[in-house]
Amino acid sequence: MKTPATSSSLAAGPTPSIVVAGVTVRYGNGVTAVHDASFALGPGTICALVGINGSGKSTLFKTLMGFLKPAKGMVSIAGMEVRQALKRGLVAYVPQAEEVDWSFPVLVDDVVMMGRYGHMGFLRIAGKADRDAVDDALARVNMLEFRRRQIGELSGGQRKRVFLARALAQGGRVILLDEPFTGVDVKTEDQIVDLMRELRSEGRLMLVSTHNLGSIPDFCDQVVLVNKTVLAAGPTETTFTHANLQRAFGGALRHFRLEGQALHEDADARRVTVISDDERPLVLYGERDHEKLADGGKVNGERAPGREGRSS
Numbered sequence: 001m002k003t004p005a006t007s008s009s010l011a012a013g014p015t016p017s018i019v020v021a022g023v024t025v026r027y028g029n030g031v032t033a034v035h036d037a038s039f040a041l042g043p044g045t046i047c048a049l050v051g052i053n054g055s056g057k058s059t060l061f062k063t064l065m066g067f068l069k070p071a072k073g074m075v076s077i078a079g080m081e082v083r084q085a086l087k088r089g090l091v092a093y094v095p096q097a098e099e100v101d102w103s104f105p106v107l108v109d110d111v112v113m114m115g116r117y118g119h120m121g122f123l124r125i126a127g128k129a130d131r132d133a134v135d136d137a138l139a140r141v142n143m144l145e146f147r148r149r150q151i152g153e154l155s156g157g158q159r160k161r162v163f164l165a166r167a168l169a170q171g172g173r174v175i176l177l178d179e180p181f182t183g184v185d186v187k188t189e190d191q192i193v194d195l196m197r198e199l200r201s202e203g204r205l206m207l208v209s210t211h212n213l214g215s216i217p218d219f220c221d222q223v224v225l226v227n228k229t230v231l232a233a234g235p236t237e238t239t240f241t242h243a244n245l246q247r248a249f250g251g252a253l254r255h256f257r258l259e260g261q262a263l264h265e266d267a268d269a270r271r272v273t274v275i276s277d278d279e280r281p282l283v284l285y286g287e288r289d290h291e292k293l294a295d296g297g298k299v300n301g302e303r304a305p306g307r308e309g310r311s312s
């Protein structure tokens, strides 16, 4: 992605952080989606939020966005209550594609400008600073040429980039990304990861829910594993381990061994993660590596795992 015309580095202001302490969240129908969950994250971090379907990832996002109130426990963002952090525009959200009404007649420009609403007065009249912020954000995600398009006329990857641009235009210090890689091609995934790395180097904090286990050690320095509670949280090296993945995924993750290595294949069988026996992530076969494996090629010097190698 392009370097912005103006620097988006964090000037003086609240330090990005998330603290979730002993949080229990219940829906109106009595379902307890998250029980006694705790984790803490600081600035300059990309953290993966990982768990099976229904494990409570979206519920945690909704709680961090103030849509749901914990029945118990405490959430703070940048050292303040969620409501206050939201009011100050410190938290930006990149939604799952399904959460957006793509038939709504709105231009790319307008969606990105929505990120500026918190900076505008009551009448929401955009000033030069707002227009500049939108230009910068669109340039950063390589979407300037699409700015007059209706959002419904974009590809899946372009749609994701528009919502990333909205988060950038807003100037969010804490950015929540719900499944940013679903429905995007490998090139767009790389672009999104590159942009996230840039944002991390500016000191921003990103929490990313993803089912793409293979790429986590590539770009996430922290991992939070959930299943109705936080099972484990901490640096990727010590948290993204065989034992913890087993706890998080149980039967949803198929295991097999190849030449002494434990392989874990996620539920849709498109990605394989290799974790060494001493529990460090070792070789990771992402989606594109899987294509090579299917061709009988080598990835990181390893031979392709044969389907016959699967033990369960």
Ligand SMILES: Nc1ncnc2c1ncn2[C@@H]1O[C@H](COP(=O)(O)OP(=O)(O)OP(=O)(O)O)[C@@H](O)[C@H]1O
Residues within 6 Å of the ligand: 027, 028, 029, 031, 032, 033, 051, 052, 053, 054, 055, 056, 057, 058, 059, 060
């Ligand atoms: N609006 C709701 N009302 C009642 N229960 C809900 C509601 N939304 C989610 N749940 C329940 O809360 C639990 C956690 O759901 P949540 O959507 O947070 O999981 P998730 O990890 O985001 O799943 P996915 O990976 O499928 O997006 C599930 O048991 C789900 O059925």
